[in-house]
Amino acid sequence: MGSRLLRSIGRGYSHSQRRFLYPCSAATHYSLLKFALSSSSSPASWEPKPLFTSPANIRFFTASPGSSKIVVVNSDSEFSNLLSKAQEDKGLAVAYFTAVWCGPCRTIAPLVDNLSTSYPNVTFMKLDIDQENLSNTLRNSGVSSVPTFHFYKNGAKVADLIGADPGHLKEIIGNLSD
Structure with a gap:
Protein backbone atom coordinates (compact mmCIF):
# COMPACT_ATOMS: atom_id res chain seq x y z
CA MET A 1 0.00 0.00 0.00
CA GLY A 2 2.77 2.44 0.90
CA SER A 3 4.40 2.27 -2.54
CA ARG A 4 1.16 3.00 -4.37
CA LEU A 5 0.47 5.93 -2.08
CA LEU A 6 3.98 7.31 -2.63
CA ARG A 7 3.65 6.94 -6.41
CA SER A 8 0.28 8.70 -6.43
CA ILE A 9 1.69 11.56 -4.37
CA GLY A 10 4.71 11.77 -6.69
CA ARG A 11 2.68 12.02 -9.92
CA GLY A 12 1.99 15.72 -9.49
CA TYR A 13 5.63 16.57 -8.80
CA SER A 14 8.17 17.81 -11.28
CA HIS A 15 11.23 15.64 -11.93
CA SER A 16 13.40 17.73 -9.56
CA GLN A 17 10.86 17.44 -6.76
CA ARG A 18 10.37 13.69 -7.35
CA ARG A 19 13.99 12.97 -6.40
CA PHE A 20 12.85 13.22 -2.78
CA LEU A 21 10.49 10.32 -3.36
CA TYR A 22 12.67 7.90 -5.31
CA PRO A 23 15.22 6.45 -4.38
CA CYS A 24 15.66 7.43 -0.78
CA SER A 25 16.09 5.89 2.61
CA ALA A 26 13.40 3.92 4.39
CA ALA A 27 13.30 6.70 6.97
CA THR A 28 12.28 9.24 4.34
CA HIS A 29 9.67 6.86 2.92
CA TYR A 30 8.29 6.38 6.43
CA SER A 31 8.22 10.13 7.06
CA LEU A 32 6.47 10.79 3.74
CA LEU A 33 3.90 8.07 4.33
CA LYS A 34 3.27 9.30 7.89
CA PHE A 35 2.80 12.83 6.54
CA ALA A 36 0.43 11.74 3.77
CA LEU A 37 -1.79 9.82 6.17
CA SER A 38 -1.91 12.37 8.98
CA SER A 39 -1.56 15.83 7.42
CA SER A 40 -4.22 18.03 5.92
CA SER A 41 -1.75 20.26 4.07
CA SER A 42 -0.81 19.53 0.47
CA PRO A 43 2.24 17.34 -0.26
CA ALA A 44 3.70 20.08 -2.48
CA SER A 45 4.35 22.24 0.60
CA TRP A 46 5.98 19.44 2.56
CA GLU A 47 9.77 19.18 2.78
CA PRO A 48 11.04 15.67 3.56
CA LYS A 49 12.69 15.38 6.95
CA PRO A 50 14.89 12.39 7.68
CA LEU A 51 13.90 10.26 10.65
CA PHE A 52 17.53 10.07 11.79
CA THR A 53 19.00 13.32 13.02
CA SER A 54 22.66 12.38 13.23
CA PRO A 55 24.98 9.81 11.67
CA ALA A 56 25.51 8.29 15.13
CA ASN A 57 21.93 6.95 15.05
CA ILE A 58 22.47 5.02 11.81
CA ARG A 59 23.84 1.46 12.07
CA PHE A 60 25.91 0.36 9.11
CA PHE A 61 26.50 -3.33 8.43
CA THR A 62 30.29 -3.21 8.30
CA ALA A 63 33.03 -3.53 10.84
CA SER A 64 35.16 -0.64 11.91
CA PRO A 65 37.77 0.45 9.36
CA GLY A 66 41.07 -1.37 9.58
CA SER A 67 39.76 -4.30 11.62
CA SER A 68 39.16 -6.63 8.67
CA LYS A 69 41.73 -8.95 7.09
Missing part, protein backbone atom coordinates in the same frame (compact mmCIF):
# COMPACT_ATOMS: atom_id res chain seq x y z
CA ILE A 70 39.58 -9.53 4.00
CA VAL A 71 41.23 -9.01 0.63
CA VAL A 72 38.93 -7.35 -1.90
CA VAL A 73 39.44 -9.09 -5.24
CA ASN A 74 38.99 -6.90 -8.31
CA SER A 75 40.10 -9.17 -11.16
CA ASP A 76 40.39 -12.76 -12.30
CA SER A 77 44.19 -12.63 -12.05
CA GLU A 78 44.06 -11.36 -8.45
CA PHE A 79 41.80 -14.26 -7.53
CA SER A 80 44.14 -16.79 -9.17
CA ASN A 81 47.18 -15.27 -7.45
CA LEU A 82 45.55 -15.32 -4.00
CA LEU A 83 44.38 -18.89 -4.49
CA SER A 84 47.91 -19.94 -5.56
CA LYS A 85 49.44 -18.20 -2.54
CA ALA A 86 47.00 -19.95 -0.18
CA GLN A 87 47.88 -23.27 -1.86
CA GLU A 88 51.62 -22.65 -1.34
CA ASP A 89 50.98 -21.82 2.32
CA LYS A 90 48.86 -25.02 2.60
CA GLY A 91 46.16 -22.93 4.20
CA LEU A 92 42.45 -22.43 3.86
CA ALA A 93 41.11 -19.81 1.46
CA VAL A 94 37.53 -18.53 1.71
CA ALA A 95 35.98 -16.83 -1.32
CA TYR A 96 33.05 -14.65 -0.24
CA PHE A 97 30.85 -13.81 -3.24
CA THR A 98 28.71 -10.79 -2.48
CA ALA A 99 26.91 -7.80 -3.99
CA VAL A 100 26.37 -4.25 -2.79
CA TRP A 101 22.60 -4.50 -3.27
CA CYS A 102 22.28 -7.80 -1.33
CA GLY A 103 20.65 -7.44 2.11
CA PRO A 104 21.77 -10.82 3.51
CA CYS A 105 25.32 -10.03 2.31
CA ARG A 106 25.32 -6.80 4.33
CA THR A 107 23.90 -8.66 7.32
CA ILE A 108 26.61 -11.32 7.40
CA ALA A 109 29.48 -8.95 6.51
CA PRO A 110 30.35 -8.08 10.16
CA LEU A 111 30.64 -11.78 10.99
CA VAL A 112 32.95 -12.37 8.01
CA ASP A 113 35.07 -9.40 9.15
CA ASN A 114 35.29 -10.85 12.67
CA LEU A 115 36.16 -14.32 11.38
CA SER A 116 38.92 -12.82 9.23
CA THR A 117 40.60 -11.45 12.35
CA SER A 118 39.87 -14.56 14.46
CA TYR A 119 41.52 -16.87 11.91
CA PRO A 120 44.69 -15.06 10.79
CA ASN A 121 46.00 -18.11 8.89
CA VAL A 122 42.92 -18.22 6.66
CA THR A 123 42.85 -16.13 3.49
CA PHE A 124 39.49 -14.34 3.14
CA MET A 125 38.66 -12.99 -0.32
CA LYS A 126 35.67 -10.78 -1.09
CA LEU A 127 34.39 -10.86 -4.68
CA ASP A 128 31.65 -8.48 -5.83
CA ILE A 129 29.63 -10.33 -8.47
CA ASP A 130 28.91 -7.07 -10.28
CA GLN A 131 32.60 -6.49 -11.10
CA GLU A 132 33.19 -6.87 -14.83
CA ASN A 133 36.81 -7.95 -14.31
CA LEU A 134 35.65 -11.09 -12.47
CA SER A 135 33.56 -12.57 -15.28
CA ASN A 136 35.76 -15.66 -15.83
CA THR A 137 35.98 -16.41 -12.10
CA LEU A 138 32.22 -16.10 -11.73
CA ARG A 139 31.54 -18.27 -14.76
CA ASN A 140 33.95 -20.98 -13.56
CA SER A 141 32.70 -20.93 -9.97
CA GLY A 142 29.03 -21.35 -10.88
CA VAL A 143 27.76 -18.82 -8.36
CA SER A 144 24.02 -18.41 -8.82
CA SER A 145 23.05 -16.50 -5.67
CA VAL A 146 24.65 -14.36 -3.01
CA PRO A 147 26.03 -14.57 -0.44
CA THR A 148 27.97 -17.66 -1.45
CA PHE A 149 31.12 -18.93 0.23
CA HIS A 150 33.61 -21.27 -1.45
CA PHE A 151 36.25 -22.95 0.69
CA TYR A 152 39.57 -23.94 -0.92
CA LYS A 153 42.25 -26.11 0.63
CA ASN A 154 45.46 -26.94 -1.23
CA GLY A 155 44.05 -25.18 -4.31
CA ALA A 156 40.93 -27.36 -4.57
CA LYS A 157 37.39 -26.46 -3.58
CA VAL A 158 36.46 -28.60 -0.59
CA ALA A 159 33.15 -27.06 0.48
CA ASP A 160 30.67 -24.32 -0.24
CA LEU A 161 27.90 -22.50 1.57
CA ILE A 162 25.03 -20.67 -0.09
CA GLY A 163 23.19 -18.13 2.01
CA ALA A 164 23.79 -16.13 5.16
CA ASP A 165 23.98 -18.91 7.77
CA PRO A 166 26.29 -17.68 10.57
CA GLY A 167 26.38 -20.94 12.51
CA HIS A 168 27.20 -23.07 9.50
CA LEU A 169 29.83 -20.56 8.31
CA LYS A 170 31.60 -20.64 11.69
CA GLU A 171 31.42 -24.43 11.78
CA ILE A 172 32.90 -24.91 8.30
CA ILE A 173 35.76 -22.45 8.89
CA GLY A 174 36.46 -23.99 12.31
CA ASN A 175 36.60 -27.52 10.88
CA LEU A 176 38.67 -26.68 7.78
CA SER A 177 41.17 -24.30 9.39
CA ASP A 178 42.68 -27.01 11.64
Whole structure:
Protein backbone atom coordinates (compact mmCIF):
# COMPACT_ATOMS: atom_id res chain seq x y z
CA MET A 1 0.00 0.00 0.00
CA GLY A 2 2.77 2.44 0.90
CA SER A 3 4.40 2.27 -2.54
CA ARG A 4 1.16 3.00 -4.37
CA LEU A 5 0.47 5.93 -2.08
CA LEU A 6 3.98 7.31 -2.63
CA ARG A 7 3.65 6.94 -6.41
CA SER A 8 0.28 8.70 -6.43
CA ILE A 9 1.69 11.56 -4.37
CA GLY A 10 4.71 11.77 -6.69
CA ARG A 11 2.68 12.02 -9.92
CA GLY A 12 1.99 15.72 -9.49
CA TYR A 13 5.63 16.57 -8.80
CA SER A 14 8.17 17.81 -11.28
CA HIS A 15 11.23 15.64 -11.93
CA SER A 16 13.40 17.73 -9.56
CA GLN A 17 10.86 17.44 -6.76
CA ARG A 18 10.37 13.69 -7.35
CA ARG A 19 13.99 12.97 -6.40
CA PHE A 20 12.85 13.22 -2.78
CA LEU A 21 10.49 10.32 -3.36
CA TYR A 22 12.67 7.90 -5.31
CA PRO A 23 15.22 6.45 -4.38
CA CYS A 24 15.66 7.43 -0.78
CA SER A 25 16.09 5.89 2.61
CA ALA A 26 13.40 3.92 4.39
CA ALA A 27 13.30 6.70 6.97
CA THR A 28 12.28 9.24 4.34
CA HIS A 29 9.67 6.86 2.92
CA TYR A 30 8.29 6.38 6.43
CA SER A 31 8.22 10.13 7.06
CA LEU A 32 6.47 10.79 3.74
CA LEU A 33 3.90 8.07 4.33
CA LYS A 34 3.27 9.30 7.89
CA PHE A 35 2.80 12.83 6.54
CA ALA A 36 0.43 11.74 3.77
CA LEU A 37 -1.79 9.82 6.17
CA SER A 38 -1.91 12.37 8.98
CA SER A 39 -1.56 15.83 7.42
CA SER A 40 -4.22 18.03 5.92
CA SER A 41 -1.75 20.26 4.07
CA SER A 42 -0.81 19.53 0.47
CA PRO A 43 2.24 17.34 -0.26
CA ALA A 44 3.70 20.08 -2.48
CA SER A 45 4.35 22.24 0.60
CA TRP A 46 5.98 19.44 2.56
CA GLU A 47 9.77 19.18 2.78
CA PRO A 48 11.04 15.67 3.56
CA LYS A 49 12.69 15.38 6.95
CA PRO A 50 14.89 12.39 7.68
CA LEU A 51 13.90 10.26 10.65
CA PHE A 52 17.53 10.07 11.79
CA THR A 53 19.00 13.32 13.02
CA SER A 54 22.66 12.38 13.23
CA PRO A 55 24.98 9.81 11.67
CA ALA A 56 25.51 8.29 15.13
CA ASN A 57 21.93 6.95 15.05
CA ILE A 58 22.47 5.02 11.81
CA ARG A 59 23.84 1.46 12.07
CA PHE A 60 25.91 0.36 9.11
CA PHE A 61 26.50 -3.33 8.43
CA THR A 62 30.29 -3.21 8.30
CA ALA A 63 33.03 -3.53 10.84
CA SER A 64 35.16 -0.64 11.91
CA PRO A 65 37.77 0.45 9.36
CA GLY A 66 41.07 -1.37 9.58
CA SER A 67 39.76 -4.30 11.62
CA SER A 68 39.16 -6.63 8.67
CA LYS A 69 41.73 -8.95 7.09
CA ILE A 70 39.58 -9.53 4.00
CA VAL A 71 41.23 -9.01 0.63
CA VAL A 72 38.93 -7.35 -1.90
CA VAL A 73 39.44 -9.09 -5.24
CA ASN A 74 38.99 -6.90 -8.31
CA SER A 75 40.10 -9.17 -11.16
CA ASP A 76 40.39 -12.76 -12.30
CA SER A 77 44.19 -12.63 -12.05
CA GLU A 78 44.06 -11.36 -8.45
CA PHE A 79 41.80 -14.26 -7.53
CA SER A 80 44.14 -16.79 -9.17
CA ASN A 81 47.18 -15.27 -7.45
CA LEU A 82 45.55 -15.32 -4.00
CA LEU A 83 44.38 -18.89 -4.49
CA SER A 84 47.91 -19.94 -5.56
CA LYS A 85 49.44 -18.20 -2.54
CA ALA A 86 47.00 -19.95 -0.18
CA GLN A 87 47.88 -23.27 -1.86
CA GLU A 88 51.62 -22.65 -1.34
CA ASP A 89 50.98 -21.82 2.32
CA LYS A 90 48.86 -25.02 2.60
CA GLY A 91 46.16 -22.93 4.20
CA LEU A 92 42.45 -22.43 3.86
CA ALA A 93 41.11 -19.81 1.46
CA VAL A 94 37.53 -18.53 1.71
CA ALA A 95 35.98 -16.83 -1.32
CA TYR A 96 33.05 -14.65 -0.24
CA PHE A 97 30.85 -13.81 -3.24
CA THR A 98 28.71 -10.79 -2.48
CA ALA A 99 26.91 -7.80 -3.99
CA VAL A 100 26.37 -4.25 -2.79
CA TRP A 101 22.60 -4.50 -3.27
CA CYS A 102 22.28 -7.80 -1.33
CA GLY A 103 20.65 -7.44 2.11
CA PRO A 104 21.77 -10.82 3.51
CA CYS A 105 25.32 -10.03 2.31
CA ARG A 106 25.32 -6.80 4.33
CA THR A 107 23.90 -8.66 7.32
CA ILE A 108 26.61 -11.32 7.40
CA ALA A 109 29.48 -8.95 6.51
CA PRO A 110 30.35 -8.08 10.16
CA LEU A 111 30.64 -11.78 10.99
CA VAL A 112 32.95 -12.37 8.01
CA ASP A 113 35.07 -9.40 9.15
CA ASN A 114 35.29 -10.85 12.67
CA LEU A 115 36.16 -14.32 11.38
CA SER A 116 38.92 -12.82 9.23
CA THR A 117 40.60 -11.45 12.35
CA SER A 118 39.87 -14.56 14.46
CA TYR A 119 41.52 -16.87 11.91
CA PRO A 120 44.69 -15.06 10.79
CA ASN A 121 46.00 -18.11 8.89
CA VAL A 122 42.92 -18.22 6.66
CA THR A 123 42.85 -16.13 3.49
CA PHE A 124 39.49 -14.34 3.14
CA MET A 125 38.66 -12.99 -0.32
CA LYS A 126 35.67 -10.78 -1.09
CA LEU A 127 34.39 -10.86 -4.68
CA ASP A 128 31.65 -8.48 -5.83
CA ILE A 129 29.63 -10.33 -8.47
CA ASP A 130 28.91 -7.07 -10.28
CA GLN A 131 32.60 -6.49 -11.10
CA GLU A 132 33.19 -6.87 -14.83
CA ASN A 133 36.81 -7.95 -14.31
CA LEU A 134 35.65 -11.09 -12.47
CA SER A 135 33.56 -12.57 -15.28
CA ASN A 136 35.76 -15.66 -15.83
CA THR A 137 35.98 -16.41 -12.10
CA LEU A 138 32.22 -16.10 -11.73
CA ARG A 139 31.54 -18.27 -14.76
CA ASN A 140 33.95 -20.98 -13.56
CA SER A 141 32.70 -20.93 -9.97
CA GLY A 142 29.03 -21.35 -10.88
CA VAL A 143 27.76 -18.82 -8.36
CA SER A 144 24.02 -18.41 -8.82
CA SER A 145 23.05 -16.50 -5.67
CA VAL A 146 24.65 -14.36 -3.01
CA PRO A 147 26.03 -14.57 -0.44
CA THR A 148 27.97 -17.66 -1.45
CA PHE A 149 31.12 -18.93 0.23
CA HIS A 150 33.61 -21.27 -1.45
CA PHE A 151 36.25 -22.95 0.69
CA TYR A 152 39.57 -23.94 -0.92
CA LYS A 153 42.25 -26.11 0.63
CA ASN A 154 45.46 -26.94 -1.23
CA GLY A 155 44.05 -25.18 -4.31
CA ALA A 156 40.93 -27.36 -4.57
CA LYS A 157 37.39 -26.46 -3.58
CA VAL A 158 36.46 -28.60 -0.59
CA ALA A 159 33.15 -27.06 0.48
CA ASP A 160 30.67 -24.32 -0.24
CA LEU A 161 27.90 -22.50 1.57
CA ILE A 162 25.03 -20.67 -0.09
CA GLY A 163 23.19 -18.13 2.01
CA ALA A 164 23.79 -16.13 5.16
CA ASP A 165 23.98 -18.91 7.77
CA PRO A 166 26.29 -17.68 10.57
CA GLY A 167 26.38 -20.94 12.51
CA HIS A 168 27.20 -23.07 9.50
CA LEU A 169 29.83 -20.56 8.31
CA LYS A 170 31.60 -20.64 11.69
CA GLU A 171 31.42 -24.43 11.78
CA ILE A 172 32.90 -24.91 8.30
CA ILE A 173 35.76 -22.45 8.89
CA GLY A 174 36.46 -23.99 12.31
CA ASN A 175 36.60 -27.52 10.88
CA LEU A 176 38.67 -26.68 7.78
CA SER A 177 41.17 -24.30 9.39
CA ASP A 178 42.68 -27.01 11.64
